[in-house]
Amino acid sequence: MKSANPTPGRWNWWYLLFLLQFVAVLWPPFYNRLEPRWIGIPFFYWYQMLWVIIAAAVTAVVYLASRE
Amino acid sequence: MQEINWVALSVFVALFGLITWLGFAAARWRRGDLDQLHEWGLGGRRFGTMVTWFLVGGDIYTAYTFIAVPALAYGAGAVAFFAVPYTIVIYPFLFLVFPRLWNVCRKHGYITAGDFVRGRFGNRWLALAIAITGIVATMPYIALQLVGIQVVVGALGISGTGLGADLPLLIAFGVLAAFTYSSGLRAPASIAIVKDILIYITAFTAIIAIPIELGGFGRIFAAVPPQKLLLAVPGANTTGAYGSYATLALGSALALFLYPHSMTGILSASSGHAIRRNAAMLPGYSFMLGLLALFGFFAIAADVGHRPEFAAGFKQFGNNFAVPALLLHSFPSWFVGIAFAAIGIGALVPAAIMSIAAANLYTRNIHREFINRNPTDRQESQNAKWVSLIVKLGALVFILFVPTEYAIQLQLLGGIWIIQTLPSVMFGVYTRWFNDWALLLGWAAGIFAGTAMAIAVNLKSAYPLSIGGYTFPGYIAVYTVVLNLVVTVLLTPLFNALAGKRAPADQTVAADYVA
Numbered sequence: 001m002k003s004a005n006p007t008p009g010r011w012n013w014w015y016l017l018f019l020l021q022f023v024a025v026l027w028p029p030f031y032n033r034l035e036p037r038w039i040g041i042p043f044f045y046w047y048q049m050l051w052v053i054i055a056a057a058v059t060a061v062v063y064l065a066s067r068e
Numbered sequence: 069m070q071e072i073n074w075v076a077l078s079v080f081v082a083l084f085g086l087i088t089w090l091g092f093a094a095a096r097w098r099r100g101d102l103d104q105l106h107e108w109g110l111g112g113r114r115f116g117t118m119v120t121w122f123l124v125g126g127d128i129y130t131a132y133t134f135i136a137v138p139a140l141a142y143g144a145g146a147v148a149f150f151a152v153p154y155t156i157v158i159y160p161f162l163f164l165v166f167p168r169l170w171n172v173c174r175k176h177g178y179i180t181a182g183d184f185v186r187g188r189f190g191n192r193w194l195a196l197a198i199a200i201t202g203i204v205a206t207m208p209y210i211a212l213q214l215v216g217i218q219v220v221v222g223a224l225g226i227s228g229t230g231l232g233a234d235l236p237l238l239i240a241f242g243v244l245a246a247f248t249y250s251s252g253l254r255a256p257a258s259i260a261i262v263k264d265i266l267i268y269i270t271a272f273t274a275i276i277a278i279p280i281e282l283g284g285f286g287r288i289f290a291a292v293p294p295q296k297l298l299l300a301v302p303g304a305n306t307t308g309a310y311g312s313y314a315t316l317a318l319g320s321a322l323a324l325f326l327y328p329h330s331m332t333g334i335l336s337a338s339s340g341h342a343i344r345r346n347a348a349m350l351p352g353y354s355f356m357l358g359l360l361a362l363f364g365f366f367a368i369a370a371d372v373g374h375r376p377e378f379a380a381g382f383k384q385f386g387n388n389f390a391v392p393a394l395l396l397h398s399f400p401s402w403f404v405g406i407a408f409a410a411i412g413i414g415a416l417v418p419a420a421i422m423s424i425a426a427a428n429l430y431t432r433n434i435h436r437e438f439i440n441r442n443p444t445d446r447q448e449s450q451n452a453k454w455v456s457l458i459v460k461l462g463a464l465v466f467i468l469f470v471p472t473e474y475a476i477q478l479q480l481l482g483g484i485w486i487i488q489t490l491p492s493v494m495f496g497v498y499t500r501w502f503n504d505w506a507l508l509l510g511w512a513a514g515i516f517a518g519t520a521m522a523i524a525v526n527l528k529s530a531y532p533l534s535i536g537g538y539t540f541p542g543y544i545a546v547y548t549v550v551l552n553l554v555v556t557v558l559l560t561p562l563f564n565a566l567a568g569k570r571a572p573a574d575q576t577v578a579a580d581y582v583a
Contacts, residue, residue: 018160025153028310032299040286048152049358055156056351063344
C-alpha cells in the first residue's frame with residue numbers, strides 16, 4: 001500500500017458499523033431456536049454461520065470506506 | 069486400539085517430511101540477517117497480506133481448537149458454538165487497535181507487548197508483569213498443541229506405553245525445535261501455507277461428503293439429543309446459559325490478541341493495511357471453525373462412540389477422539405492420512421510461533437531489562453533461540469508426565485490471566501492517562517481475583533456472580549478485567565498525586581500511532 005494513503009489509526013464514523021455484529025451475535029435470545037431450519041440445519045447454527053459472512057463483509061466495507 | 073493404519077501413516081509421514089524440509093528451507097525465504105531479533109522473531113516485519121493471513125490463521129485457529137471445539141460439541145452440544153461469535157467479534161478489535169500498535173512498534177523497534185508497555189509507561193516492573201503473564205499463559209497452550217499431535221498419532225494406530233508410544237511425539241518435537249531454532253518465524257509462516265491448504269481440503273471435503281453419507285443434515289441433527297441442540301433457556305432471576313455463552317465469546321475475543329503468539333503474528337505484518345485487510349479475510353477461518361464444530365454432531369450421528377474399533381481411542385483421549393474417529397470411519401486411509409497430517413502440522417505452526425513469542429518476551433523484557441542491559445544484536449537473537457528451545461522442552465515434559473486435564477485447566481487460567489494485560493496494552497494504545505503503578509495493581513487484582521474465582525468453581529470458565537438476588541453466570545475473565553479496570557481507574561489519580569512531577573516519560577508521541 002502506498003504511504004500516501006490515509007492512515008490506519010484515526011477515528012472514522014464508519015467504525016460504528018462494527019456495532020452490528022456485536023449486537024447480532026452476543027445476544028443469544030435472538031437466535032437460540034430451532035426454526036426456521038435451512039437444509040435441515042437448525043436456526044441457531046446457520047444464523048451464526050451467516051453472521052461470519054456478514055461480519056466479514058461489514059469489515060471489508062469499513063476498510064474500503066475508511067481508506068479515503 | 070486398532071492396527072497400525074499403514075496407508076494413512078505413510079501419507080502422514082510423507083507430508084511431515086515435506087514440511088520439515090520446508091521449515092529449514094524457510095531460513096532463506098525473504099532473506100534477512102537472523103542474528104537480529106526482529107529478523108528471527110518477527111520475520112523482519114515483511115509479511116504481506118496473504119502470508120499474514122496464513123500465519124495468523126495458523127496461529128490462532130490451532131490444531132487443538134480443531135480437536136477440542138468439535139469434541140465439546142460432541143459432548144456438550146450447542147455451547148461449543150460460542151467459538152463462532154467469539155471469532156466474529158475479535159475482528160473489530162484487530163481492525164481498530166492493532167494497526168495503531170503495529171505503527172508504534174515498528175517506529176520504536178518494539179517486538180513484544182512488554183516492549184510497548186515499557187516505552188509507553190516507562191515502568192519496567194509493569195513490563196515484567198506483562199512478559200511473565202504472557203509466558204505463563206502460553207506454556208500450557210503449547211502443551212495442548214502437543215496433545216493434538218498425540219491424539220492423531222494414537223488414531224493412526226500407534227499406541228501402547230513407554231518410549232515406543234511417545235516416540236512420534238518426540239520426533240515431531242525435535243523437528244519443531246530444530247527448524248524454529250534455525251529459521252525463526254519464517255518457518256511457521258511457510259509451513260502454515262501448506263497446512264492451511266490441507267485443512268481447507270479436509271474441512272470442505274468432509275462437510276460435503278459426510279452429510280451425504282449420513283443422509284443429510286436433517287438426519288444428523290435428528291440424531292443429536294434435543295437438549296444438546298440449543299442453549300438451556302435461563303430460569304427466573306438468572307441470565308443462565310445465555311450470559312455465559314455471550315461472555316465466553318466476548319472475553320475469549322478480548323483475550324485472544326493479547327496472547328504473545330497473536331501479537332507476534334500481527335507485528336510481523338508488513339503494514340497496518342495488511343492487518344486491516346486481514347480483519348476482513350481471517351473470518352474465512354471462523355467459517356471453517358464453525359463447520360468443524362458441526363463435526364461433533366456428525367460424530368454423534370455416525371455413532372462413533374459405540375463402535376468397538378474406537379473404544380480404546382475414546383478411553384485414552386476422551387471426547388477429543390471424536391473427530392479422528394469420525395474421519396477414520398468416513399474416509400479411505402489415504403485421505404485420513406492427509407486429514408491427520410493437517411491436524412498434526414496444524415499443531416506445529418502455533419507451537420513454533422508460541423515458543424518464539426515467549427522467547428522474545430524473555431529476551432527483551434526479562435533478560436535485557438534485568439540481566440544484561442546492553443546485549444549485542446547477535447547475543448540477543450542467540451538468547452531468544454535458546455529460550456525457544458527451553459520453552460518447548462518445558463511443554464514436552466509437561467505433556468509427557470502430567471495428566472492432560474492439568475494442561476487444559478492451566479490453559480483456562482491462562483485466558484483469565486492474559487486478559488489482565490488489556491488495560492496496559494489495548495487501552496495503552498489509545499491513552500497514557502493511566503498511572504503505571506495503578507496499572508500494575510489493577511493487573512494484580514485481576515490475576516488474584518480471577519484465580520480465586522476459578523478455583524472456587526473447580527476450574528470452570530464461568531462464575532455465577534450474584535447481585536441482589538439475581539445470578540449472572542459469566543466468563544471469569546470478563547468479570548475480573550472489569551475489576552482490574554476499576555482498580556486502575558481509582559488508583560490512577562491517587563498515584564499521580566503521590567508521584568508529582570517524577571512520573572516516567574512516555575517514549576511515544578501521538579503521531580507514532582497513525583503513520
